[in-house]
Amino acid sequence: LKEHFWPPFRGTAMLVGNQDFLTFDGLTYSFAGECSYVLAHDFKDRDFTVIANYGKDDKDQLYRKSITVLSGEKKIEISSDYQVMKDDRTTDLPLVMDDMTVMRVRDSVIVNKNNGELTVDCQWKRNVCTVSLSGWHFGRTAGLLGTFNNEQNDDMMTSQRTVLGADDIRGFADSWNVGERCSTYSNR
Numbered sequence: 001l002k003e004h005f006w007p008p009f010r011g012t013a014m015l016v017g018n019q020d021f022l023t024f025d026g027l028t029y030s031f032a033g034e035c036s037y038v039l040a041h042d043f044k045d046r047d048f049t050v051i052a053n054y055g056k057d058d059k060d061q062l063y064r065k066s067i068t069v070l071s072g073e074k075k076i077e078i079s080s081d082y083q084v085m086k087d088d089r090t091t092d093l094p095l096v097m098d099d100m101t102v103m104r105v106r107d108s109v110i111v112n113k114n115n116g117e118l119t120v121d122c123q124w125k126r127n128v129c130t131v132s133l134s135g136w137h138f139g140r141t142a143g144l145l146g147t148f149n150n151e152q153n154d155d156m157m158t159s160q161r162t163v164l165g166a167d168d169i170r171g172f173a174d175s176w177n178v179g180e181r182c183s184t185y186s187n188r
Contacts (some may be wrong), residue, residue, distance in 0.1 A: 011133045013040070013145035015052060018063045018127065023146030027155040031144070031169050032062040036178040038143040038159070039067075045140075047071065048118050050131055051178055052144070063113055067129055069100075069120055076102055078109045080124045144176050144178045 004085040011024035014100040017054060019032040024040075032054065039050040051068040066079040077085040084091055084102055098112045112118075117136060122129040131145055139149040146155030156164045158175035 008137055010081070011135075011141075011148040012138065013131045013148075015039070015064065015129045015131075018054075018061075022150070024133070024141070024148035025146050025150055025152045025155050027146060027152040029156075029166065029169055031173050032174075033060060033173055033177075036068070037173060038176040038178060039145045040141045040143045040148075042135070042137060042140055043142060048113060050118075050120060050143070052129075053077075064127075064164060067120060067122055069113070069118075070120075071100060074098070074100060076111055077094075078102075078111065078122050080127075082109060082124060084109060091159045127155070144173060160172055 003032055013024045014022040016022070019030045020028070021031060022028050034054055034056060036051050037051045039052050041049045049070040051070070052064055053066045053068060054062055055065045057063055064080065066077050069076045075087050076095075077088075079085075082104065084093055084095065086095060094101060095110075100111065101110050102109065104110075108121050108123045110119040116132075117134045119132040120129065121132070133141065133148060137148060139147070141148050142159070146152075147157055154163050156166065156169075156172045158164060158172055160175060166171045
């Protein structure tokens with residue numbers, strides 16, 4: 001029998017403010033857009049997808065308005081005003097489902113899947129969202145938060161599996177756009 005091993009450590013990535021990213025492998029870059037973008041997706045088992053949803057405020061400034069977590073047939077959306085929606089319907093917290101819990105702890109809304117296999121922790125007051133994965137997902141994910149394989153050189157892999165350089169953040173982000181085309185802005 002061949003045994004399969006995965007790292008004992010967690011992968012943690014962050015979105016800070018409205019445009020700063022830290023990937024699972026430690027790459028940092030700045031990006032802002034008006035669309036929804038895949039942050040992390042499990043490409044092996046298609047177990048989850050985490051999406052950042054951007055928009056413009058009344059002063060025409062770009063901001064991250066919500067984070068969506070998809071798991072199986074479930075859709076959880078956490079907005080910056082602490083509102084939580086399950087399958088497009090507002091819900092009260094705590095929310096307990098088969099393999100997922102959603103709760104508010106002080107200034108954070110936390111989505112926890114399979115007892116920590118995936119954790120999304122949004123501290124809206126500080127405008128920081130952290131996405132953590134268990135070692136089980138090592139090398140199985142991709143999106144704006146990178147590949148979680150201990151290699152920064154492929155963190156800017158597009159959805160078409162092409163690795164772009166830091167000079168093409170726009171092309172990288174556009175490849176992870178969910179839905180219709182919209183404007184993308186980036187800076188390094």
